[in-house]
Amino acid sequence: MSEAKKLHVALFPWLAFGHMIPFFELAKLIAQRGHKISFLSTPRNIQRLPKIPPNLAPLINLVSLPLPTVEHLPQNAEAATDIPSHKTPYLKIAFDGLQGPLHQFFQTSTPDWIIYDFAPHWLPPILANLGISGVFFSMYGAWTLSFLGSSTSAMINREDSRTRPEDFTVPPEWIPFPSKIAFGLHEAKRAFGDHIEVNNSGFSDVFRLGSVIGGCNVIAIRNCNELESNFSRLVGELHCKPVVPIGLLPPADFDGSSDQDDMWLTIKEWLDKQNKGSVVYIAFGSESELSQPELHELALGLELSGLPFFWAHRKRENSVKLPDGFEERVKGRGTVWTSWVPQLKIMGHESVGGFLTHCGYSSIIEMVGIEITKDEKDGSLRRESVAESLRLIMVEKEGRGYRDKAKEMKKLIADKDMHDRYVDHFVEFMQNHRVA
Template sequence: MADKKLHIVMFPWLTFGHILPYLELAKLIAQKGHLISFVSTPRNIDRLPKLPPNLASHLQLIKLPLPKLHNLPDNAEATTDVPYNLVSLLKKAYDALEPPLTSFLESSNPDWIFYDFAPYWVGPLASNLGIKTVFFSIFTAPAMGFLGSPSDLMGTDGIRKRSEDFLVPPPWVPFPTTVGLRYFEIMRLSDNLSDDNDSGVSDTYRYGAAIQNCDIVAVRSCSEFEPEWIQVLENIYLKPVLPVGQLPSTTYDDDDEKKNDTWRWMKDWLDQQRKGTVVYVAFGSETKPSQEDVREIALGLEKSGLPFFWVLRIQRGPYDENVLQLPDGFEDRIRGRVVVCTSWVPQLKILGHESVGGFLTHSGGTSVVEAIQNEKPLVLLTFLADQGLNARVLEEKKMGYSIPRDERDGSFTSESVAESLRLVMVDEEGRIYREKIKEVKDLFVNKERQDRYVNDLLAYLRDYKSTKLGDGDC
């Protein structure tokens, strides 16, 4: 079975913070000669980065049209296209992909399907078709371990009843750690705990059911970095948990003239700045700060005295009526030492430029890995989902520094923004953050290690399949 080529379907949730790590893993597997069917909606497929030509015969992009729903805007196929209040409606449309996905699986007969937390219904569906399943989580092992077992997530056997219970590590974590949520982060997560939304299913239930109904759990992690957390997952899931490496971002330089022109003027500006002085500011494709947040961030950047390149998400899609504004007079006062960009940017290239000396980030997994790839120290400002848990790990390991905030409402001041940036990028006191990010780089972007994780994953999938065939299960 060692030479058997597998056919694997990948089905990520409609968020580019999920789609892109799935695509990185898909590319790594396709490079080994296996067939990948990467399934998403037409507009999302069209927005993917261009694939290297050598993968064309091994990585096929499958478009499943998203069902139309009343009140869901036309062309809204990813969370980046809609305001926060319509994301649950997008999940409802996504759930309606079950019939066309079933038809595709029946006709293509894959060996495995890798699926995300949102399509919690894939496990039973695939099992009925004799297809083995991997729940592939783009969340970190500490975040997954903190959230608990499937029964905890699905609400059938949860021992944490109060908000205060989430401020501290859970009892199933047997080692000292600071990983926990802050009060304002718990409040912002409350919508995920309720099934009172347009889809009728809470995010935590989806997550728990996705884990419960899979054959194997795969996690974006490596055992050299957080072995104790991977062990926690095996203890609470009671099934195989396979780290697949950190999946550092790769790019294929194509001949997209518009994107090349965009990078050209950005590079020209970065080239004019002194080495290690520019703050890169970006909060991912999902995060839209509040107007008050934008004001304090802007004034803090101004007070820091540092040049900065800010990718500012002013609205979530064309139907978001709440468009963010910069403070009055801000752009005039800082003219010449700043770029504020409200559209697509080549983040990996920007982080790789020698003038960039630090990254003000939301702590999203892909952004953190890309910062480590380029040895850029991290200043952390969390907003959504698992970001707070990611930030605790980075703080604990001295890989990032969180901007001080009010514990109850999450507010922060421009002074704290400025002081945090100067601490991490300039001050002697913050040298530990600049050095630690370099120390851990090899754990995140070592090609030989990443290749070994993919080989181990594929060997496990082949052995699992052959063992089950031998047992007469298929």
């Protein structure tokens, strides 16, 4: 590859670790191919990123953009994990205030491309004026983008015939092939309030998403054609944009570091005592919140299942509480861990046979499973459903099909060469399609 074709690529994720970490993984993969990276975020988030591998350090510049002070946003809150979910709109207001610091970055450094997230609806016009090419990077599958419709009509102008939560419980009419992609009613009600209607940031999430898609040069999606080629084609047709799958971004290594070795040894000692494939690992991500009733039913469902489990239950401010006596009753069979855990190492241990999660895309992209049945109207959990679902997946004869499918999918997820080829193609696209 000639020196003339080396790129300078900036990455600008939304302020949530479920977004920043995939962006950071992509940054490292691009840097591995010899290109210069500017990773843009706020000071505290920059400090909390994983360490850059020494061989890539000369190519990756971590750029701190000061986050403006915003009313109702606690001091030092720079990521979604720092705040309860109802304060997320105020974090978006602060994020919108990064326009000024970003302009200052552009005054001293003009990247060939900037890869950005769903939130900066104001960014595409700035890039157009500066002659910088833009990539909207979706960490969510093409099926998610397809479900939302056209960026201009459905997302920005809200020319969408779906005006009630009930309308989102069936596949949309513009999907021309068989599909089961739809919300449950309780999910649709929550999505309406959280994402479709205007929130306290002054904009809806759907408007933000439609604006960045409508103004980008290319849509990059964390997926592969082996999983959803038909949906990828549909995204391109809906938005009249080139769509480039970048693979699933499987982690390159087990994410522990030397200062966590003692913690991992303690966890590993417990896992080593369990039978192969017998343990359920439970984790709900860094931003997801469970209500007190949800946590109560979940815990009692774990107890009722009779299965061994390891629960990564990080406590937050005003955290909900486990049922009285729960930890004593499951002692020996179940472990509740209340601080950081090396998730990849845990999931890679041979004793772990199942994963119970909130279904954040970075988690479910690596698995095949079932959804625990919830109340259709309010989404509430029942302990019996938790126990029945876990036993079906882990031990029941009727769940063998799921276990076999998971083993089959593992080959696809673990095919590093295939995923590397997708990244190669994405980088080649950026090299050949820069704004003149």
